Amino acid sequence: MSYALSAMGREAASMLIRHPRPDEALDGLWPAYGKFAWNLDQVYVVEVDGQLVGGALIWDAGHEMVHLDELTVAEGFQREGIATALCLRIREDLVARGRKVLLGWTRREWFEQFAKRYGVHTGGPLTLLWWPL
Numbered sequence: 114m115s116y117a118l119s120a121m122g123r124e125a126a127s128m129l130i131r132h133p134r135p136d137e138a139l140d141g142l143w144p145a146y147g148k149f150a151w152n153l154d155q156v157y158v159v160e161v162d163g164q165l166v167g168g169a170l171i172w173d174a175g176h177e178m179v180h181l182d183e184l185t186v187a188e189g190f191q192r193e194g195i196a197t198a199l200c201l202r203i204r205e206d207l208v209a210r211g212r213k214v215l216l217g218w219t220r221r222e223w224f225e226q227f228a229k230r231y232g233v234h235t236g237g238p239l240t241l242l243w244w245p246l
């Protein structure tokens with residue numbers, strides 16, 4: 114499905130939300146992780162005029178709860194509703210397969226306020242831990 118961006122601010126452009134193709138480089142979106150092999154069904158990218166300008170990962174292990182991670186929109190494309198459209202698309206896909214909760218984390222107060230507009234619950238301190246293997 115493609116969403117018209119004009120309604121969200123960017124005139125005469127169209128945005129495609131899709132999974133990456135197997136040969137597509139992702140390190141432009143995620144410099145630290147792009148080199149890894151991904152389960153592409155759980156990676157979403159946003160294409161505008163042939164360019165990847167945003168993306169997110171989901172961690173769906175078959176539970177009713179799914180984790181959303183690495184939501185990103187490139188500078189120059191922010192504040193045009195791209196992250197919002199991406200999250201709504203991901204939500205649509207998850208609802209269609211019976212998932213019940215989408216979990217994520219942020220340290221930004223404004224992101225929390227924005228998320229609450231969509232009925233997201235927030236709370237609890239969280240520290241990211243990662244263990245390179």
Ligand SMILES: CC(C)(COP(=O)(O)OP(=O)(O)OC[C@H]1O[C@@H](n2cnc3c(N)ncnc32)[C@H](O)[C@@H]1OP(=O)(O)O)[C@@H](O)C(=O)NCCC(=O)NCCS
Nearest residue numbers: 184185186191192193194195196197198219221223224227
């Ligand atoms: C966070 C991020 C994914 C948002 O992407 P986006 O496409 O710009 O988001 P949207 O245009 O859908 O914005 C949705 C709402 O979020 C809020 N918002 C987005 N960016 C904001 C900013 N820099 N400051 C304050 N509020 C912001 C606004 O309420 C906005 O709605 P509005 O433009 O109608 O006021 C993008 O800014 C990004 O990749 N930033 C770098 C990483 C980062 O800061 N992450 C922190 C959040 S986890």
